[in-house]
Amino acid sequence: MEIVYALAIGILAGSGVWLILRPRTFQIIIGITLLSYAVNLFIFGTGRLFVGAPPIINKNAPVNTVLYADPVPQSLVLTAIVIGFAMTALILVVVMAKRGLTGSDHVDGEGQ
Numbered sequence: 079m080e081i082v083y084a085l086a087i088g089i090l091a092g093s094g095v096w097l098i099l100r101p102r103t104f105q106i107i108i109g110i111t112l113l114s115y116a117v118n119l120f121i122f123g124t125g126r127l128f129v130g131a132p133p134i135i136n137k138n139a140p141v142n143t144v145l146y147a148d149p150v151p152q153s154l155v156l157t158a159i160v161i162g163f164a165m166t167a168l169i170l171v172v173v174m175a176k177r178g179l180t181g182s183d184h185v186d187g188e189g190q
Contacts, residue, residue, distance in 0.1 A: 083123060090116035103173045103183045107166065114162045118155045125151035 090112050097109025125148040135141050177183050 083119070087116050087119050087123070090119065101184055101186065103176070103185060106185065107169055107173065110169075111162070111166060114158065118158050118162075121151050121158070122155045123151075125149070 094109045094111070094113030094116060097105045097112065100106060100109070126144075127147060135146065173183065
């Protein structure tokens, strides 16, 4: 399962970098979004993911913290998703304004 997870992160990161290097602004926005998804998955994976493990620690039973997921990466990813959505919306508004003023969506300002 780890190899599939690592491949998903690698494909998202590689696709994101490839799209960031493209000349049009919309492709760059999609590339930044894909790269942020790859980083979010990487951070989420550092929190020891478990399937079928109980989410609540029983006070009366002895606690083995290795069997529980770390909540800090989960909260970081949730915060990053919200901030990423807001930044994507802001960048889209700026790009639409630039296209309205210049008539082009090329990064270097030249229309083709």
